[in-house]
Amino acid sequence: MQKEAEIRDPLILGKKSYHDITLDVSKPVEGKANKYWWILFSISFIMFIWGVLSMAYTIGTGIGSWGLNKTVNWAWDITNFVWWIGIGHAGTLISAVLLLFRQKWRMSINRSAEAMTIFGVAQAALFPLIHMGRPWLAYWVFPIPNQFGSLWVNFNSPLLWDVFAISTYFSVSVVFWYIGLIPDFAMLRDRFNEKTAPMKKKLYSFLSFGWSGKAKHWQRFEEVSLVLAGLATPLVFSVHSIVSMDFATSVIPGWHTTIFPPYFVLGALFSGFAMVETLLIIMRKVVNMEAYITIKHIEYMNIIILLTGSLVGTAYITELFMAWYSGVEFEQYAFLNRATGPYWWSYAIMMGCNVLTPQLYWINSIRKSFIATFILSIFVNIGMWFERFVIIVTSLHRDFLPSSWSMFSPSLIDIGIYLGTIGFFFVLFLLYARTFPVIAQAELKTIVKSSGSEYKNKNNE
Amino acid sequence: MSRKTVYGIFDDEEVLLNSVKEIKSNNIDIKEVYTPFPVHGLDKALGLKETRMAIAAFVYGCLGITFAGLMIYNIMIIDWPMNIGGKPNFTFYHNVPSFVPVMFECTVLFAAHLMSITYLIKCGLFPGAKSENPDPRTTDDKFLIEFELEGSTKKIKDLLSKTGASEINEK
Numbered sequence: 001m002q003k004e005a006e007i008r009d010p011l012i013l014g015k016k017s018y019h020d021i022t023l024d025v026s027k028p029v030e031g032k033a034n035k036y037w038w039i040l041f042s043i044s045f046i047m048f049i050w051g052v053l054s055m056a057y058t059i060g061t062g063i064g065s066w067g068l069n070k071t072v073n074w075a076w077d078i079t080n081f082v083w084w085i086g087i088g089h090a091g092t093l094i095s096a097v098l099l100l101f102r103q104k105w106r107m108s109i110n111r112s113a114e115a116m117t118i119f120g121v122a123q124a125a126l127f128p129l130i131h132m133g134r135p136w137l138a139y140w141v142f143p144i145p146n147q148f149g150s151l152w153v154n155f156n157s158p159l160l161w162d163v164f165a166i167s168t169y170f171s172v173s174v175v176f177w178y179i180g181l182i183p184d185f186a187m188l189r190d191r192f193n194e195k196t197a198p199m200k201k202k203l204y205s206f207l208s209f210g211w212s213g214k215a216k217h218w219q220r221f222e223e224v225s226l227v228l229a230g231l232a233t234p235l236v237f238s239v240h241s242i243v244s245m246d247f248a249t250s251v252i253p254g255w256h257t258t259i260f261p262p263y264f265v266l267g268a269l270f271s272g273f274a275m276v277e278t279l280l281i282i283m284r285k286v287v288n289m290e291a292y293i294t295i296k297h298i299e300y301m302n303i304i305i306l307l308t309g310s311l312v313g314t315a316y317i318t319e320l321f322m323a324w325y326s327g328v329e330f331e332q333y334a335f336l337n338r339a340t341g342p343y344w345w346s347y348a349i350m351m352g353c354n355v356l357t358p359q360l361y362w363i364n365s366i367r368k369s370f371i372a373t374f375i376l377s378i379f380v381n382i383g384m385w386f387e388r389f390v391i392i393v394t395s396l397h398r399d400f401l402p403s404s405w406s407m408f409s410p411s412l413i414d415i416g417i418y419l420g421t422i423g424f425f426f427v428l429f430l431l432y433a434r435t436f437p438v439i440a441q442a443e444l445k446t447i448v449k450s451s452g453s454e455y456k457n458k459n460n461e
Numbered sequence: 462m463s464r465k466t467v468y469g470i471f472d473d474e475e476v477l478l479n480s481v482k483e484i485k486s487n488n489i490d491i492k493e494v495y496t497p498f499p500v501h502g503l504d505k506a507l508g509l510k511e512t513r514m515a516i517a518a519f520v521y522g523c524l525g526i527t528f529a530g531l532m533i534y535n536i537m538i539i540d541w542p543m544n545i546g547g548k549p550n551f552t553f554y555h556n557v558p559s560f561v562p563v564m565f566e567c568t569v570l571f572a573a574h575l576m577s578i579t580y581l582i583k584c585g586l587f588p589g590a591k592s593e594n595p596d597p598r599t600t601d602d603k604f605l606i607e608f609e610l611e612g613s614t615k616k617i618k619d620l621l622s623k624t625g626a627s628e629i630n631e632k
Binding site for chain 2: 017018019022143145146151152153154155156158160161164165167168171172175176179182183186187189190191205206207208209210211212213214215216217218219220221222223224226227228231232234235238242245442443445446
């Protein structure tokens with residue numbers, strides 16, 4: 001058994017045996033939902049229904065029901081799309097990149113972060129689908145021969161790269177998540193009695209694929225997890241790079257920059273970690289996971305937010321510098337207009353929430369506080385939404401012809417669809433929190449003895 | 462004589478690991494070991510061969526990139542070459558930079574999915590498969606060594622209790 005330094009904080013609080021972990025992880029699944037769960041679920045479900053109605057109206061009437069116009073022909077739809085995809089990135093980073101770096105703190109949070117990824121990417125995928133106007137022809141995005149509809153897809157187009165990137169990302173994330181879930185479903189299966197809970201026994205037997213924990217299976221399991229992590233790591237960087245190329249390969253001032261791929265990937269990780277914090281700080285209370293999702297986990301995530309937030313700030317300033325340095329007056333105008341034009345307030349929100357507020361994490365007491373983290377994570381979520389709004393709308397609303405300059409204001413349908421996806425996301429997440437093992441218990445059991453053992457000895461815990 | 466099955470149940474993975482080593486050094490065949498989580502060093506102690514999942518993933522990845530390359534070549538160059546923005550698609554090598562993203566994604570897509578499917582098939586895992594762990598506690602906190610043998614079980618039982626088994630059952 002490996003030894004840790006005694007100054008290293010434990011990742012699991014208290015003296016937990018293997019059986020305690022089993023009990024804690026299966027409790028939300030076995031028990032009844034509490035009042036807060038039902039309140040949150042009802043609110044989310046109403047938002048979801050509103051979203052469904054808004055989407056149905058869009059499909060029935062057309063994209064004209066949104067606030068778009070000929071100048072600003074891309075606004076909330078793509079803003080929301082990029083925002084949700086970005087949120088998805090933290091899950092894969094936690095489960096794949098941190099696995100490759102052997103970061104043990106990922107074990108308590110990877111399951112939920114990955115669930116967030118999958119649900120977030122599902123929301124994102126809705127936007128291109130409804131933006132097609134005729135979603136029943138959505139299969140045209142796949143490479144199908146000319147006689148089936150449109151012509152062959154164009155492999156030179158970043159929009160097609162996006163199709164491949166998002167569908168690969170989504171499906172690989174689901175597989176990675178599920179491979180890890182199988183042993184935990186088996187644990188739940190073995191806890192239910194055939195007589196007292198026959199339905200649950202059947203359900204978890206089905207979901208666990210007959211897992212029995214044989215030595216050879218565990219050996220393969222570990223190798224498969226490692227290889228999937230290795231594959232998912234370049235994948236996560238490629239996805240947001242390709243999303244950024246939707247903009248960067250165009251010739252619109254403010255979009256046509258080579259800094260976009262790294263800038264978008266960093267922004268995605270930044271917003272993703274903020275959403276993980278928002279969700280986990282609520283979840284640890286609702287399903288009693290305080291012993292597993294500790295302030296140490298939150299602090300590690302805050303450090304990542306501080307790092308990526310500072311890098312995003314650097315990217316903003318680099319963009320401004322490059323606009324000035326390029327000597328292209330259109331480019332210079334695009335950035336001047338962002339900061340001082342009619343949308344100055346969204347630029348100010350973006351700068352304030354993404355560059356200034358994360359700097360508060362330099363302060364020890366803020367970095368180690370659940371409440372401060374929760375509030376700041378909401379700031380980051382808002383700031384990152386506005387970042388995409390600023391990039392998209394301010395670049396478009398001042399067209400090449402001053403006669404076609406215009407403004408964008410969202411319609412009720414726009415708002416309904418956006419809130420609807422938030423509702424849908426929370427509906428999925430709340431259902432997940434009641435039916436899935438929210439912590440990768442099999443993996444967590446491997447560190448329960450070693451993590452913080454010396455620390456606990458020293459402090460007589 | 463009928464075949465008998467003996468289960469040795471342990472509470473701790475280190476005790477289990479030592480016991481497995483001890484049993485192996487006595488040249489006794491272990492049928493299977495069931496654990497609630499991956500125990501490091503158990504595969505070596507049991508003398509299991511290294512898994513070839515990573516090699517499979519590499520082969521599948523090669524398949525993916527080949528598939529993507531051929532697909533794009535057929536669509537963009539052979540079947541329907543188009544002149545897009547003054548950049549005609551008549552040669553693969555002139556256009557290949559813009560084909561890289563899809564070729565990369567297909568590599569990952571094939572490697573990840575086909576490896577996972579191989580893993581499930583090799584382990585006999587599929588929806589509706591019956592679990593084989595003899596004791597439901599082995600997915601919770603118990604470690605179990607299974608033996609199948611003919612004749613006297615005394616030697617094995619003695620060895621198990623000597624090496625720290627918390628429970629020994631016979632069926």
